[in-house]
Amino acid sequence: xxxxxxxxxxxxxxxxxxxxxxxxxWAQQYLGSRGLATKYLYEEIDPxxxxxxxxNKLLFATGPLTGTSASTSGRYTVVTKGAxxxxxxxxxxxxxxxxxxxFAGYDMVILEGRAPKPVYLWINxxxxxxxxxxxxxxxxxxxxxxxxxxxxxDPLIRVASIGISGEKGVKYACVVNDLHRAxxxxxxxxxxxxxxxKAIACRGTKGVxxxxxxxxxEIAAATKKQLKESAFTGQGLPAYxxxxxxxxxxxxxxxxxxxxxxxxFEGANKIGGEAMFKPRPTDGQTNMVRNSxxxxxxxxxxxxxxxxxxxxxxxxxxxxxxxxxxLEYESSWAMGGDCxxxxxxxxxYANYICNEQGMDTISFGASLAAAMELFExxxxxxxxxxxxxxxxGSVEALVQAVELTGKGEGFGADIxxxxxxxxxxxxxxxxxxxxxxxxxxxxxxxxxxxMSLAYATxxxxxxxxxxxxxxxxxxxxGAKLDPLTTEGKPEVLKIAQDTTSVIDSTGLCMFPNFCxxxxxxxQQVQAACEGDWSMEKMLETGxxxxxxxxxxxxxxxxxxxxxxxxxxxxKEPAKTGPGKGLVAKLDEMLPEYxxxxxxxxxxxxxxxxxxxxxx
Amino acid sequence: xxxxxxxxxxxxxxxLQCEMACAFELEGSFNPAHSRIKIFHFEEQGRFVPYTCxxxxxxxxxxxxxxxxxxxxxxxxxKVVDEATCVGCKVCTIACPFGTVNYNQAxxxxxxxxxxGGDPACAKACPTEAITYVDANWTxxxxxxxxxxxxxxxxxxxxxxxxxxxx
Numbered sequence: 186x187x188x189x190x191x192x193x194x195x196x197x198x199x200x201x202x203x204x205x206x207x208x209x210x211w212a213q214q215y216l217g218s219r220g221l222a223t224k225y226l227y228e229e230i231d232p233x234x235x236x237x238x239x240x241n242k243l244l245f246a247t248g249p250l251t252g253t254s255a256s257t258s259g260r261y262t263v264v265t266k267g268a269x270x271x272x273x274x275x276x277x278x279x280x281x282x283x284x285x286x287x288f289a290g291y292d293m294v295i296l297e298g299r300a301p302k303p304v305y306l307w308i309n310x311x312x313x314x315x316x317x318x319x320x321x322x323x324x325x326x327x328x329x330x331x332x333x334x335x336x337x338x339d340p341l342i343r344v345a346s347i348g349i350s351g352e353k354g355v356k357y358a359c360v361v362n363d364l365h366r367a368x369x370x371x372x373x374x375x376x377x378x379x380x381x382x383k384a385i386a387c388r389g390t391k392g393v394x395x396x397x398x399x400x401x402x403e404i405a406a407a408t409k410k411q412l413k414e415s416a417f418t419g420q421g422l423p424a425y426x427x428x429x430x431x432x433x434x435x436x437x438x439x440x441x442x443x444x445x446x447x448x449x450f451e452g453a454n455k456i457g458g459e460a461m462f463k464p465r466p467t468d469g470q471t472n473m474v475r476n477s478x479x480x481x482x483x484x485x486x487x488x489x490x491x492x493x494x495x496x497x498x499x500x501x502x503x504x505x506x507x508x509x510x511x512l513e514y515e516s517s518w519a520m521g522g523d524c525x526x527x528x529x530x531x532x533x534y535a536n537y538i539c540n541e542q543g544m545d546t547i548s549f550g551a552s553l554a555a556a557m558e559l560f561e562x563x564x565x566x567x568x569x570x571x572x573x574x575x576x577x578g579s580v581e582a583l584v585q586a587v588e589l590t591g592k593g594e595g596f597g598a599d600i601x602x603x604x605x606x607x608x609x610x611x612x613x614x615x616x617x618x619x620x621x622x623x624x625x626x627x628x629x630x631x632x633x634x635x636m637s638l639a640y641a642t643x644x645x646x647x648x649x650x651x652x653x654x655x656x657x658x659x660x661x662x663g664a665k666l667d668p669l670t671t672e673g674k675p676e677v678l679k680i681a682q683d684t685t686s687v688i689d690s691t692g693l694c695m696f697p698n699f700c701x702x703x704x705x706x707x708q709q710v711q712a713a714c715e716g717d718w719s720m721e722k723m724l725e726t727g728x729x730x731x732x733x734x735x736x737x738x739x740x741x742x743x744x745x746x747x748x749x750x751x752x753x754x755x756k757e758p759a760k761t762g763p764g765k766g767l768v769a770k771l772d773e774m775l776p777e778y779x780x781x782x783x784x785x786x787x788x789x790x791x792x793x794x795x796x797x798x799x800x
Numbered sequence: 801x802x803x804x805x806x807x808x809x810x811x812x813x814x815x816l817q818c819e820m821a822c823a824f825e826l827e828g829s830f831n832p833a834h835s836r837i838k839i840f841h842f843e844e845q846g847r848f849v850p851y852t853c854x855x856x857x858x859x860x861x862x863x864x865x866x867x868x869x870x871x872x873x874x875x876x877x878x879k880v881v882d883e884a885t886c887v888g889c890k891v892c893t894i895a896c897p898f899g900t901v902n903y904n905q906a907x908x909x910x911x912x913x914x915x916x917g918g919d920p921a922c923a924k925a926c927p928t929e930a931i932t933y934v935d936a937n938w939t940x941x942x943x944x945x946x947x948x949x950x951x952x953x954x955x956x957x958x959x960x961x962x963x964x965x966x967x
Contacts, residue, residue, distance in 0.1 A: 252830060253820075253830045254817065254820045254821065254824060254830060254925070256817075256927075281816075288831060288832070288833065364843060389833075390831070390833035391831065391833075392823070392829040392830050392831020392832075392833065392834065393829075393830040393831065394829075394830070395830065398824070398828070398830075402824060409817075409927065413927060423813075474846040475810075475813075475846055475847075476813055477813050477814055477846070477848065478813035478814050478815035479815070480815065480816055481815055481816060481817060481820065482813075482815050483815060483817060483927035485813035485815060485927075485928070487813075489846035490846075491846070507843075507844035507845070507846075508843070508844055508845055508846030509843070509844075509846075
């Protein structure tokens with residue numbers, strides 16, 4: 186229970202949609218969502234496959250707790266081989282789509298092959314079919330969602346779709362559901378575009394059955410109360426969203442600035458959580474309208490905002506005068522601090538465009554930052570950029586770049602390559618701030634050493650959601666470790682990676698983890714699912730998932746050499762902040778980390794480890 | 801003392817916990833499709849509005865029912881559907897001006913809010929107090945308070961920008 190025990194398998198090449206039983210043996214080993222979908226992908230494709238070929242598969246997976254009364258139960262995961270990274274890609278999204286898919290009666294949708302013509306998948310409980318998408322191909326996520334709801338005459342349909350960027354092959358295209366919730370990273374939307382699949386539209390009325398519903402409701406009520414009473418999840422996140430951390434991170438000297446050339450941004454306070462509540466001199470309104478929640482979420486960290494109608498970016502564009510989602514922290518950093526831009530209204534606009542055209546805000550912002558550095562160092566000129574003056578801090582450049590990249594036009598097509606390919610194309614790979622081809626998140630590892638190891642060993646490339654050591658290094662949640670030293674970090678990271686893997690597989694969000702420990706997740710899983718889901722098993726499941734992802738990457742051709750950071754972070758000391766003078770001391774931690782993981786010196790899971798985890 | 805569900809859309813974050821609580825309480829299922837309270841999302845306005853039966857004093861659903869399947873619970877004031885009597889003719893769904901009586905295909909009967917016998921699950925589940933169960937004679941009190949505070953210009957001038965509701 187918790188699972189519907191049913192998968193929907195869609196062959197886009199043949200145009201067939203069939204349901205099949207979920208492999209319950211695997212569900213007992215990998216739980217759901219991230220873990221279970223990774224197992225299916227690992228068993229069904231050759232990890233060496235070209236991510237954009239029809240042989241790659243795209244999986245949309247819910248967890249056993251998705252769609253239940255547990256707080257934050259709206260999550261689903263998209264798993265595939267990533268277009269940006271050529272590694273395992275696993276992108277997680279909130280909103281309402283995941284729960285709707287579950288209500289339709291499916292734990293997972295597996296999409297294989299490539300449709301001969303653009304299509305969208307229509308799921309209405311047991312009625313499932315592929316329908317022509319020629320009327321929405323070449324349009325945005327927003328248009329697609331509106332058109333589908335009108336065509337089926339049902340405003341309650343939930344839609345996950347790609348924008349023009351996904352169709353045009355922008356390497357970090359994402360899947361956007363509910364207009365502004367994204368399975369953001371690693372180019373899962375690019376893979377969707379390569380399959381000629383524009384959208385999945387879903388309506389479900391079947392609900393979810395649980396093993397022990399009364400017990401589950403009791404635990405859910407108690408854990409919701411905990412969230413409400415916590416300073417993080419009960420006060421900080423609802424009031425200021427993820428944006429609330431901006432000033433703390435900046436003061437800690439780990440706010441990457443101007444493509445990681447610096448670690449503190451003088452304009453950070455103009456684009457942070459508090460700034461969103463400041464009345465604008467132009468119209469007296471605030472950027473922030475209210476907070477909003479994903480399905481089942483009692484935290485409600487989501488930001489609903491409105492842009493100043495007189496701002497140059499939207500002045501003659503009434504389409505962007507209404508309320509919409511964002512900014513959240515990573516987006517405001519990537520397009521803001523990393524590009525030296527401190528204009529909150531422009532950032533909000535750029536965020537809307539990323540949502541509308543389905544682009545990962547982090548990778549877009551960081552790729553633009555890389556382009557800006559190429560431009561300022563004279564490695565590219567206006568000749569290459571088609572007249573764009575890509576200077577750090579240029580608000581105009583941000584606005585023009587986001588519009589061009591979203592549509593894959595002009596120099597936007599180059600920015601759409603992602604930092605790694607962009608910088609390689611112009612002969613300066615050292616400018617790309619990536620791990621395994623994926624751009625960093627909003628934490629510079631020189632002032633939080635644990636993040637060096639977290640980024641370097643993350644299976645999907647640089648990422649803050651695969652072992653957030655910031656929690657112990659900066660916020661002191663659970664324990665407090667000195668951010669400037671490496672001691673104890675490998676051990677803490679391993680636990681965080683394993684914990685994160687299993688939490689992602691429940692169908693719940695990571696944010697309750699600022700208040701709950703794994704215990705609270707475990708209790709809810711145990712009440713919802715049949716079988717033994719003890720703490721030991723939860724942790725072992727997490728470790729199994731992490732190792733399976735690693736094995737996928739191993740077979741995709743990634744090696745120890747990919748567990749590294751850009752030379753800038755390893756060689757150029759931080760210029761300011763508490764970590765001034767420090768570089769990322771990755772070498773001090775990597776061998777110990779491999780050992781703790783039970784991996785060889787080459788970073789491969791040893792036979793004993795694989796056997797112990799039954800992989 | 802009779803009580804009413806009091807709804808404040810300004811506090812609603814759109815999480816649907818109320819829908820799930822309602823479905824679980826009344827149908828034993830984790831399934832918002834069975835909920836008798838609905839949240840409407842108005843994306844462009846950035847507003848979320850909970851909507852359910854207002855338990856009208858002169859209940860049109862009750863008067864319209866040809867078989868007297870809808871009865872008033874004198875204690876709570878709720879208009880309650882007696883499933884055994886209901887024939888599923890749906891006249892009450894036409895009579896209700898607000899659309900808060902709905903037909904349930906699975907049971908062949910109509911469903912509507914019955915205030916959970918005086919302890920509404922939606923109000924208990926709401927994390928932001930957008931849905932509260934209050935003295936029926938004072939359903940507007942909180943709103944009055946809020947407006948009174950807004951019109952108190954002296955206090956307003958001294959106030960820093962307010963964090964949104966929901967914490």
